[in-house]
């Protein structure tokens with residue numbers, strides 16, 4: 001497809017018909033809210049298959065994918081080695097409910113890459129990982145409160161659903177009905193990048209805070225990097241107050257380098273959570289940390305946590321096949337370079353169109369915020385013009401480029417995107433932004 005070819009080839013008739021059926025039987029036609037495209041409008045996608053960086057909808061339209069299953073598909077869709085590993089395992093059984101050597105193998109790969117994770121427990125979703133890490137922190141410290149940051153998302157467990165960025169921000173949900181007030185009251189929300197506020201909540205809740213949980217690079221209010229001393233400050237404050245630091249790397253783990261971003265940012269968490277990439281596109285997540293802490297988890301300790309399909313063989317095989325490919329020399333640098341070209345190109349297209357925006361970016365992650373002011377926290381992110389983002393999203397989708405269906409998410413460049421893909425994206429962005437500028441009279 002040439003870069004200037006403007007519109008999708010086929011009417012989305014089959015997709016529409018399938019979505020109509022989906023809406024009758026699945027809540028909102030989806031199994032996760034942001035997929036419903038409520039904040040960006042237009043018709044939700046129905047995808048039939050994926051290959052590399054490309055998706056194909058039910059009508060046969062090809063789309064260039066920058067959602068990549070919310071970052072999980074860092075090696076692209078239908079990666080041959082991952083597909084072969086899954087197919088091979090399927091011949092040998094898909095779940096046994098007892099330990100396999102595969103779990104030892106994936107655990108070994110992860111702990112070799114992240115040595116401060118001495119012991120690990122596999123679960124099936126990022127939500128389970130963060131929820132279990134918090135339970136462990138509460139169990140070990142015998143305290144009830146947790147500190148989290150506005151706009152950070154840690155999954156949909158009860159404790160995390162206030163000011164939780166991402167899907168909730170997209171839906172305009174600040175507090176979630178169904179979460180008991182007594183439980184919500186134990187979560188103390190603080191602005192991201194704001195150490196004085198962290199100091200203050202610790203002073204106000206002396207000896208009551210079990211843990212601070214943070215995204216080391218926030219990617220669920222759009223991408224927001226930590227300021228210079230933010231994470232080091234959190235490390236010191238939590239340690240000083242006898243609270244644990246939980247670093248939620250469900251997005252960042254194996255995303256910016258092979259392993260954790262914590263070494264790069266100069267911190268070591270007490271507990272780390274992983275997900276998305278470590279499962280190679282099959283449901284796997286994990287939490288881990290020092291052995292002395294992890295030994296409090298059942299069966300060694302009294303903090304109970306379990307899972308029928310945890311450490312599932314199909315998922316372990318997919319995860320192993322993914323991590324093995326991520327050790328390829330230069331892979332992360334190449335992804336970062338491509339992403340940087342995308343970001344620089346988008347900046348100049350935005351400038352050319354006279355549209356005020358910020359692009360926050362690190363490595364293969366980025367977000368275009370439609371606001372004139374820098375975005376350093378959730379409050380800043382929420383000042384973005386979400387209607388303009390919605391328009392941009394739809395213009396890009398019409399040109400075959402699939403960006404996240406929300407202002408508060410990241411663009412994920414994968415290891416299978418190419419320079420031709422970036423060029424095509426920038427050409428589409430140019431047309432899209434010019435169309436927006438023309439309609440809104442941004443530029444005469």
Ligand SMILES: *Cc1c(COP(=O)(O)O)cnc(C)c1O
Pocket residue numbers: 070124125126127128130153154155156215220248249250251275276285
């Ligand atoms: C996606 C995500 C989660 C939740 O993971 P699920 O597998 O969707 O439950 C938790 N934390 C962060 C940082 C995430 O990005």
